[in-house]
Amino acid sequence: MSLQQSDIEKVAHLARLGIDPADMPEHIKNLSSILDLVDQMNAVDTESVMPMAHPVDTAQRLRPDEVTETDQREQFQAIAPQVEAGLYLVPKVME
Amino acid sequence: MHDKTVAQLGAGLRNGEFSSVELTRAFLERIEKHDKTLNSFITVTPELALEQASAADARIKANEATPLTGIPFAHKDIFCTQGIRTSCGSKMLDNFISPYDATVVSQLKSAGIVTLGKTNMDEFAMGSSNETSYYGTVKNPWDTNAVPGGSSGGSAAAVAARLTPVASGTDTGGSIRQPAALCGITGLKPTYGRVSRYGMIAFASSLDQGGPMTRTAEDAAIVLNAMAGFDERDSTSIDKPVPDYSAHLNDSLEGLKIGLPKEYFDEGLDSAVGDAIDASIKEYQKLGAEIVEISLPNTHLAVPTYYVVAPAECSTNLSRFDGVRYGHRCDSPKNLEDLYKRSRGEGFGDEVKRRIMMGTYALSSGYYDAYYLKAQKIRRLISDDFRKAFEKIDLIAGPTAPSVAFNIGEKNEDPVSMYLSDIYTIAANLAGLPAISIPAGFVTDRPVGLQLIGNYFEEARLLGAAHQYQQVTDWHNHHPEGF
Numbered sequence: 001m002s003l004q005q006s007d008i009e010k011v012a013h014l015a016r017l018g019i020d021p022a023d024m025p026e027h028i029k030n031l032s033s034i035l036d037l038v039d040q041m042n043a044v045d046t047e048s049v050m051p052m053a054h055p056v057d058t059a060q061r062l063r064p065d066e067v068t069e070t071d072q073r074e075q076f077q078a079i080a081p082q083v084e085a086g087l088y089l090v091p092k093v094m095e
Numbered sequence: 096m097h098d099k100t101v102a103q104l105g106a107g108l109r110n111g112e113f114s115s116v117e118l119t120r121a122f123l124e125r126i127e128k129h130d131k132t133l134n135s136f137i138t139v140t141p142e143l144a145l146e147q148a149s150a151a152d153a154r155i156k157a158n159e160a161t162p163l164t165g166i167p168f169a170h171k172d173i174f175c176t177q178g179i180r181t182s183c184g185s186k187m188l189d190n191f192i193s194p195y196d197a198t199v200v201s202q203l204k205s206a207g208i209v210t211l212g213k214t215n216m217d218e219f220a221m222g223s224s225n226e227t228s229y230y231g232t233v234k235n236p237w238d239t240n241a242v243p244g245g246s247s248g249g250s251a252a253a254v255a256a257r258l259t260p261v262a263s264g265t266d267t268g269g270s271i272r273q274p275a276a277l278c279g280i281t282g283l284k285p286t287y288g289r290v291s292r293y294g295m296i297a298f299a300s301s302l303d304q305g306g307p308m309t310r311t312a313e314d315a316a317i318v319l320n321a322m323a324g325f326d327e328r329d330s331t332s333i334d335k336p337v338p339d340y341s342a343h344l345n346d347s348l349e350g351l352k353i354g355l356p357k358e359y360f361d362e363g364l365d366s367a368v369g370d371a372i373d374a375s376i377k378e379y380q381k382l383g384a385e386i387v388e389i390s391l392p393n394t395h396l397a398v399p400t401y402y403v404v405a406p407a408e409c410s411t412n413l414s415r416f417d418g419v420r421y422g423h424r425c426d427s428p429k430n431l432e433d434l435y436k437r438s439r440g441e442g443f444g445d446e447v448k449r450r451i452m453m454g455t456y457a458l459s460s461g462y463y464d465a466y467y468l469k470a471q472k473i474r475r476l477i478s479d480d481f482r483k484a485f486e487k488i489d490l491i492a493g494p495t496a497p498s499v500a501f502n503i504g505e506k507n508e509d510p511v512s513m514y515l516s517d518i519y520t521i522a523a524n525l526a527g528l529p530a531i532s533i534p535a536g537f538v539t540d541r542p543v544g545l546q547l548i549g550n551y552f553e554e555a556r557l558l559g560a561a562h563q564y565q566q567v568t569d570w571h572n573h574h575p576e577g578f
Contacts, residue, residue: 018440055527
């Protein structure tokens with residue numbers, strides 16, 4: 001299946017991924033060929049097959065609703081790009 | 096000392112033939128001498144290593160040693176290591192000093208291993224040649240023009256060149272087994288859920304599994320004993336007792352039924368590699384195994400299915416890298432959207448971008464049923480093929496990779512041809528089965544890997560079959576010249 005530049009732009013936006021315009025032709029070519037590979041799946045009739053989300057069929061484990069983690073904010077924020085007074089800083093969202 | 100296996104080194108340490116400090120110094124010197132050529136390490140941690148080695152020597156003296164106490168060890172740089180950079184082979188995490196240890200790392204620490212450093216890998220474990228690493232390509236010690244395979248290429252090259260006796264790896268579609276094959280070492284991917292994923296940077300959560308990369312199956316058993324086990328911090332960890340994987344290495348293979356899937360020996364397989372695999376099957380016959388031809392009819396769908404499931408999970412997992420809490424952040428962002436887009440655009444390499452976009456496409460509105468749901472259904476068919484096969488046989492044998500190591504640069508222009516390097520390994524991940532690659536010969540002086548796939552939680556049987564083969568062959572004892 002052949003993708004258009006607009007398809008790549010849409011997907012890159014959904015993924016919040018900046019794409020260098022110079023790389024666009026390469027991405028169009030490569031993603032189109034990956035889709036061709038993936039399209040081999042269409043040859044199979046899967047009408048009555050149950051989807052398999054997980055390799056081992058077990059129920060999701062639950063745990064008691066108790067606090068188990070301690071406060072490690074300072075340690076975690078020590079590796080953040082920009083923090084102030086215990087908050088992560090980002091560019092202004094509202095004027 | 097560097098020629099010895101983990102089992103031999105452990106015995107030497109406990110008998111007082113050498114100390115862990117001496118051993119650690121010897122390996123650090125080898126890394127210093129050879130890794131400029133190989134580039135198998137991203138970070139070397141000599142101070143930590145020597146500190147841990149002294150502690151290990153004290154523990155050995157006090158008779159409190161485990162089989163791994165004092166053994167030098169290298170971690171794939173995907174495992175979080177507290178206080179040590181954990182880059183995942185990416186510019187995105189070049190500045191990331193992990194604030195905690197992965198469960199695998201803390202388990203091995205308590206067993207007393209000595210951390211030599213962190214090994215090179217394809218960026219976020221996405222690749223089959225180690226060429227997507229931000230830190231440069233790793234060279235295959237058997238031929239420095241060749242790739243070591245990937246994504247655990249640094250671990251494989253370091254073990255093959257005996258810069259470390261053992262390394263950890265992770266396997267999402269073949270990332271332990273394919274580099275093990277291409278570098279002529281032993282690599283085990285355990286059953287999904289057997290080894291904790293906590294602190295192992297996630298690529299595709301329903302496929303990722305950590306495991307040991309060693310020179311022998313006996314060593315893999317020793318390391319798996321310390322790596323495996325239930326972890327309540329991993330929501331898909333399996334709560335099942337861990338057997339002693341070293342206990343059944345010497346069991347006879349008399350009457351063992353080995354299935355050869357005819358789809359693993361078709362025209363896609365290099366004929367010289369096929370001959371080496373045939374010869375190794377004959378060894379198994381001599382050991383008393385019964386060889387049965389089987390069919391896994393949906394094999395050809397494994398790669399297409401994987402390239403929906405893995406990118407879909409990757410696009411979700413990698414959304415956490417947003418330039419806000421940790422990792423790379425772009426300079427002077429104009430607004431929040433610009434911050435996300437430029438931080439991610441600058442931090443991720445091409446292959447990672449491709450997979451994020453492929454996964455986002457497959458999960459996007461209007462395409463979900465055609466791609467993701469369809470892939471999950473075919474995943475069931477692939478898994479059912481194995482279920483039916485294991486009703487009649489005990490193990491599956493075949494090649495790990497369709498060819499020996501290819502040259503650096505040979506496949507990195509065409510992602511799809513690279514993806515097909517994992518044609519024989521991916522199905523075990525989709526089904527969640529354990530599988531091992533062991534050295535089985537050479538073609539044009541590059542190693543061939545034999546893959547054995549077992550039923551769920553039958554790692555002991557896999558390791559036993561691999562060990563028995565290593566008792567009657569010596570492929571695993573060959574060393575690359577010059578290292």
